[in-house]
Amino acid sequence: MLGYYLRLAFKSFRRTPGLTALMAGAIAFGIAxxxxxxxxxxxxxxxxxxxxxxVLYAVTMDSWDPKGAYDAAHPQMAPDQLTYQDAxxxxxxxxxxxxxxxxxVGGALSGAPDQSIPLSVLTEATTAGFFHMFxxxxxxxxxxxxxxxxxxxxxxxxxxxxxxxxFGGADSVGRTILWNNLSFRIVGVLNRWYPQPKxxxxxxxxxxxxxxxxxxxxxxxxxxILHRWPGGSMGCWGSGHIDTFEQLLNSECVxxxxxxxxxxxxxxxxxxxxxxxxxxxxxxxxxxxRPRNNHLWNVSQWLAIHGVVSSDSRLLLRLAFAFLAVCxxxxxxxxxxxxxxxxxxxxxxxxxxxxxxxxxxxxxIEVALLSLxxxxxxxxxxxxxxxxxxxxxxxxxxxxxxxxxxxxxxxxWALVLAALSTLLAGLYPAxxxxxxxxxxxxxxx
Amino acid sequence: MPLNARPVLSALARNRTGAILxxxxxxxxxxxxxxxxxxxxxxxxxxxxxxxxxQSNIFALAxxxxxxxxxxxxxERADLAYLRSLPGVIAATTSSAVPLTDIGQxxxxxxQPGERGPExxxxxxxxxxEALKTLGVHIVAGRDFTAxxxxxxTANQPPSEVLVTRSFAHKLFPDGSAVGKAIYGSSGSPLTIxxxxxxxxxxxxxxxxxxxxxYAQQPGGYGMYFCLVRTQPGKAAALMRIAERHLAADxxxxxxxxxxxxxxxxxxxxxxxxxxxxxxxxxxxxxLAVTCLGIFGLTAxxxxxxxxxxxxxxxxxxxxxxxxxxxxxxxxIILSAGILLGCMLALGAGSWLSSxxxxxxxxxxxxxxxxxxLGAIGQxxxxxxxxxxxxxxxxxxxxxx
Numbered sequence: 001m002l003g004y005y006l007r008l009a010f011k012s013f014r015r016t017p018g019l020t021a022l023m024a025g026a027i028a029f030g031i032a033x034x035x036x037x038x039x040x041x042x043x044x045x046x047x048x049x050x051x052x053x054x055v056l057y058a059v060t061m062d063s064w065d066p067k068g069a070y071d072a073a074h075p076q077m078a079p080d081q082l083t084y085q086d087a088x089x090x091x092x093x094x095x096x097x098x099x100x101x102x103x104x105v106g107g108a109l110s111g112a113p114d115q116s117i118p119l120s121v122l123t124e125a126t127t128a129g130f131f132h133m134f135x136x137x138x139x140x141x142x143x144x145x146x147x148x149x150x151x152x153x154x155x156x157x158x159x160x161x162x163x164x165x166x167f168g169g170a171d172s173v174g175r176t177i178l179w180n181n182l183s184f185r186i187v188g189v190l191n192r193w194y195p196q197p198k199x200x201x202x203x204x205x206x207x208x209x210x211x212x213x214x215x216x217x218x219x220x221x222x223x224x225i226l227h228r229w230p231g232g233s234m235g236c237w238g239s240g241h242i243d244t245f246e247q248l249l250n251s252e253c254v255x256x257x258x259x260x261x262x263x264x265x266x267x268x269x270x271x272x273x274x275x276x277x278x279x280x281x282x283x284x285x286x287x288x289x290r291p292r293n294n295h296l297w298n299v300s301q302w303l304a305i306h307g308v309v310s311s312d313s314r315l316l317l318r319l320a321f322a323f324l325a326v327c328x329x330x331x332x333x334x335x336x337x338x339x340x341x342x343x344x345x346x347x348x349x350x351x352x353x354x355x356x357x358x359x360x361x362x363x364x365i366e367v368a369l370l371s372l373x374x375x376x377x378x379x380x381x382x383x384x385x386x387x388x389x390x391x392x393x394x395x396x397x398x399x400x401x402x403x404x405x406x407x408x409x410x411x412x413w414a415l416v417l418a419a420l421s422t423l424l425a426g427l428y429p430a431x432x433x434x435x436x437x438x439x440x441x442x443x444x445x
Numbered sequence: 446m447p448l449n450a451r452p453v454l455s456a457l458a459r460n461r462t463g464a465i466l467x468x469x470x471x472x473x474x475x476x477x478x479x480x481x482x483x484x485x486x487x488x489x490x491x492x493x494x495x496x497x498x499x500q501s502n503i504f505a506l507a508x509x510x511x512x513x514x515x516x517x518x519x520x521e522r523a524d525l526a527y528l529r530s531l532p533g534v535i536a537a538t539t540s541s542a543v544p545l546t547d548i549g550q551x552x553x554x555x556x557q558p559g560e561r562g563p564e565x566x567x568x569x570x571x572x573x574x575e576a577l578k579t580l581g582v583h584i585v586a587g588r589d590f591t592a593x594x595x596x597x598x599t600a601n602q603p604p605s606e607v608l609v610t611r612s613f614a615h616k617l618f619p620d621g622s623a624v625g626k627a628i629y630g631s632s633g634s635p636l637t638i639x640x641x642x643x644x645x646x647x648x649x650x651x652x653x654x655x656x657x658x659x660y661a662q663q664p665g666g667y668g669m670y671f672c673l674v675r676t677q678p679g680k681a682a683a684l685m686r687i688a689e690r691h692l693a694a695d696x697x698x699x700x701x702x703x704x705x706x707x708x709x710x711x712x713x714x715x716x717x718x719x720x721x722x723x724x725x726x727x728x729x730x731x732x733l734a735v736t737c738l739g740i741f742g743l744t745a746x747x748x749x750x751x752x753x754x755x756x757x758x759x760x761x762x763x764x765x766x767x768x769x770x771x772x773x774x775x776x777x778i779i780l781s782a783g784i785l786l787g788c789m790l791a792l793g794a795g796s797w798l799s800s801x802x803x804x805x806x807x808x809x810x811x812x813x814x815x816x817x818x819l820g821a822i823g824q825x826x827x828x829x830x831x832x833x834x835x836x837x838x839x840x841x842x843x844x845x846x
Contacts, residue, residue: 019742026735033728067560106669108511108700117693120509120702181512181698204547229667239632241603311802312721315484319477323728326473330739333466337746392720432462 001358002365009366012342019338020370023331027374027425028381030327031417035382036389037313037320038413044210044309047300048195049134052261056133057268058302059258061086061275062293065237069290070254077305078293079235079254080203084224087256089278091127095271096260100129101220102201103256104232109216111178112166121162122231123179124201124214125223131157131188133261134200139163141173141188144219152219156184162215163189179218180226199299202306203257204233209308230255252287260296268296324417328425331370335429339363343436350438360434367426375418379411453774460747464779467743471783471823474736476790479815480798481725483807488718497610497645497655498544499581500707502535502676504685505543506692507703509669515698517598517665524672525573527695528688533680536578540671541571541664542648543703544580545710548671549648552658555629556617567613568647569658572673576659577608579675580645585611587624587640590661598665607636612655614641653714671703681706733819737826744776745830755834756841765835772834776827783823784816791815 013020047053062070062078063086069075082090091101105125110118130136131143140163144155156179163172172186197209222228227245234255242248262268275294282288297305339346346359354362457464508524510517521539528537542549554565574590577583589608596604607628614623627635644655664670676684689704748755755768795807 022738022742026738029731029735033731068564106509106667108509118511118697118700120507120700231667237631241632243599310717312717315798315802316721316724319481319725319728322473322477323732326470326477326732326735329466329470329473330735330742333463333470333739334742334746336466337463337743337750341746341750389720392716392723428462 001361005362005365006369008362009369012338012366013370016338019334023334024370024374024377026327026330027371027418027421028377030324031375031378031421032381032385033320033323034417035378035413036385037317039382039386040389041309041313041317043196044313045303046196047303048197048199049299052133052135053299055261055263056299057260057262057271057296059090059260059275060293060295060297061279061288062290063252063254063288064290065252066289070235076293078295080257080306081233081235081254082256082258083252083254084249084256086278086282087258090258090260090275093271093274095267095274096262097267098129098133098261100127100133100259101256102126102130102259103220103223103230104201104214105223105228106231107180107216107218107228109162109166109177109179110181111176111183115166119162119165121179121215123216123218125218125220125228127220129259129261130200130217133259134195136193137191139189139191140171141186144187149219149221152221152225154179154182154184154222155187155219157188157190157217158186159190159213159215160192161212179216180228182226184218197303197308199303200259201232201257202302202308209306224249262296272296324421328421331421331425332428335367335370335425336432339429339433340436343433346433346436347438350436356434360430363430363433364426367430368422371418371422371425374421375415378418453771453778456747456751457775457778463743463746464782467739468779468783468786470736470739471780471819472787472790474732475784475787475815475819476794477732478729478819479791479812480794480807481729482815483795483811484798484804485722485725486811487804488722491653492715492718492722494646494653495644496545496653496711497580497582497643498707499675500545500711502678502681503544503579503581503707504674504676504681504688505540505703505705505707505710506672506674506685506689506701507543507669508672508692508699508701509667510699512698515668515696517668517670518663520696520699521598521663521670523695524692525575527691528672528674529575531684531688533677533684535675535677536575537672537674538573538576538579539664540573540576540673541666542568543671543673543707543710544645544647545653545707545714546648547650549650551650552630554617554658558629558633558635560629560631565613565616565656567609567656567658568650568654569660570647571660571662571664573663574661576661576673577642579673581675582642582645584608584640585643586614586622587638589640594661596660596662598663603630603632603634603636604660604662605635605637606639606661608640608642608659609638610642610644610655610657612644613657614638616656649714673707681708733822736819737822740776740780740823740826741830743779744772744827745833747775748772748830748834751834752837752841755837756839756844759837759839760842768835768837769831772831773824773827776824776831780820780823784819787819788812788816 059082060078060080061082063083064070064079070079071077087101091099103125105123107121107123108118109121127149128143128146139160143157144153148155156177163169172189174186176183176185193213198211198213202209232255234253236251236253238252240251242251260271262271272294279288279292279294350359510520525537525539528534549568549570552567552569554567556562574592574595577589590606594606609623617623617628618626623638623641626638628638629635645657646653646655647657674688685704685706689701693701758768791812798804799806
């Protein structure tokens with residue numbers, strides 16, 4: 001029976017090729033627009049470390065000016081970074097299973113063989129926990145160990161891209177290189193790692209929320225020893241003028257992110273207790289004069305409070321669905337017209353003994369075939385559209401075009417959309433034609 | 446022809462579903478078209494807002510020392526001397542920020558000391574005394590810095606003379622001239638406004654803004670500084686390569702990076718707006734096209750399914766023009782219903798957009814233009830099938846198909 005219905009469908013398409021192309025084209029455009037916007041949206045709203053979403057927490061405390069909030073538009077929010085004194089105090093706690101401090105510093109790499117001029121490298125001053133907590137993949141070697149953090153030992157981890165530039169992609173572990181004119185031993189080279197968005201560092205500065213991760217990683221304390229000024233964003237308040245690095249370390253400037261790994265609710269509660277006790281103690285000493293606002297943010301909350309998904313992409317997603325709706329309504333209208341025009345044929349088939357169900361099935365198969373063609377076309381158009389998006393966003397600040405790949409997710413969406421469109425567009429016309437009274441059409445023959 | 450209204454309506458009533466669907470399509474199309482055009486207009490306005498600087502002929506370089514031998518002050522002086530000596534260079538300045546990027550700093554400013562009264566957010570920049578010439582910004586009131594007013598980067602006290610843009614001056618002192626007035630940062634010591642400059646977009650945080658404050662001081666925070674160089678037209682990119690190579694070789698104690706023209710940064714700043722314009726225009730055009738095809742398809746179907754009726758009408762005396770009018774009236778009724786619904790949808794979507802995306806409220810002119818445009822295009826789409834209907838021969842009435 002299926003073969004027969006398919007043959008009927010093909011016959012029907014051949015009768016009205018223009019109309020058929022128009023409907024398949026409309027479905028294709030609708031689906032393509034949805035795929036493109038959905039993929040961009042998915043990329044932006046993705047949680048690149050979802051498997052640790054309720055284990056990793058970013059820490060915030062409101063150390064800001066009692067006269068005004070850190071962010072006037074969101075007065076209930078604490079600064080999204082910590083002061084040096086608060087970050088290092090909380091980092092000292094043994095409650096978290098793992099923990100890491102992060103701040104961006106500028107740097108220069110020199111002294112590699114065949115290197116003529118120093119290379120500027122965006123460096124993440126961090127701790128060994130960074131690599132373990134964020135499941136950072138290594139191509140060669142591995143992270144430095146925790147002892148190297150307190151030394152600090154002159155150890156450095158390079159990104160894959162930087163290792164390609166300096167050593168032509170060879171295993172450089174064990175070699176020494178000059179970072180800011182000091183000898184550092186390379187302990188590891190990262191594999192390709194490009195989390196989208198760059199969830200662990202959304203505080204501005206560097207390459208932006210969707211930019212590339214740092215070029216090099218050194219133990220956090222080198223920053224304080226070398227007096228490298230923050231290369232990421234930094235917020236300061238108060239009248240104290242900051243001229244020396246010591247003044248910065250003792251200041252109320254916020255420039256450090258602290259992530260802690262708290263796998264159980266009990267540990268989370270204990271860590272919050274520690275923060276609260278610290279807040280009370282500091283409050284009594286005259287700091288923390290704003291209302292207490294100690295907070296642990298899991299990864300998805302951290303992404304949400306930083307507004308990583310641009311409102312543009314949310315708007316475009318809605319627009320794409322409005323467009324798909326128009327395309328589907330259009331298809332329903334044309335199908336209805338087309339089916340009713342062929343009603344006399346259906347009338348004859350009914351008169352010859354076909355049931356309503358069979359007429360319904362026959363037309364539904366025609367619609368399904370049409371949607372299939374439309375969806376395949378839509379998939380191809382969507383892939384083209386994504387190429388276009390990548391080209392369009394090549395110059396953008398937000399740079400998420402680089403990640404707008406045609407991933408399995410996009411294909412899945414396309415299939416779901418196609419199935420839904422078929423149902424939406426085809427059910428009513430197919431049902432309606434099944435209800436046609438055969439007598440009426442036989443009479444007029 | 447008013448006498449045709451009844452047959453038109455009754456024909457419509459017999460084929461309700463198709464008409465309702467097309468009307469719905471028209472409604473959504475109108476709502477999308479009007480609001481998308483409104484958003485596009487805003488974005489184009491953003492893109493076309495003058496930066497106030499000669500961005501296509503300026504390039505920027507970042508310079509950071511990384512050895513203990515690096516001396517910021519002498520490095521800055523040497524770089525400026527070299528850059529200004531380059532043939533083709535009009536002016537050069539050191540700077541703590543790069544216009545049209547988010548590299549820079551923001552401050553709070555008060556009209557009274559001690560952070561009393563309202564706070565004014567401003568982007569501030571430390572520059573050399575040749576800064577205005579480099580940027581292509583001019584003085585509109587007061588005066589520029591003099592060479593003796595340039596503070597070294599080691600200065601422990603903040604500068605006492607500043608320039609502000611015209612927009613920021615107006616915000617601070619709406620009732621009179623800002624020149625000679627004192628304003629206050631969080632440190633509390635007075636900053637005297639010596640001059641007011643033409644508006645320009647310096648470093649940006651969030652939306653680009655003309656609120657800018659300029660100090661004459663060697664930039665030195667973070668152990669680095671930027672050089673901004675203005676060249677003769679068309680020479681920026683080439684001179685940038687030459688300068689980058691020379692400065693990197695000149696002093697091994699530092700790295701040169703982020704060598705970019707401000708034209709590049711302007712493009713990057715506009716990219717999101719431009720993309721939005723492209724995307725919205727494309728989808729709007731597609732929606733319009735699909736809607737027109739829908740109207741065309743419905744009318745064509747109606748014509749072909751009523752061939753016998755048309756023949757009968759012609760046989761009993763209807764002229765060709767009456768047939769055309771019949772179908773055009775029918776499509777006009779559907780269009781009007783769709784447009785009416787579309788107006789409500791468009792206004793609803795507009796007010797939702799303005800509250801959810803902080804967009805200015807939809808200008809009714811856009812709605813009116815949208816209605817006229819969609820009405821015209823819609824009737825045009827129905828025109829061809831209606832013309833075809835007129836060619837149906839009266840003899841059809843006597844045939845039994």
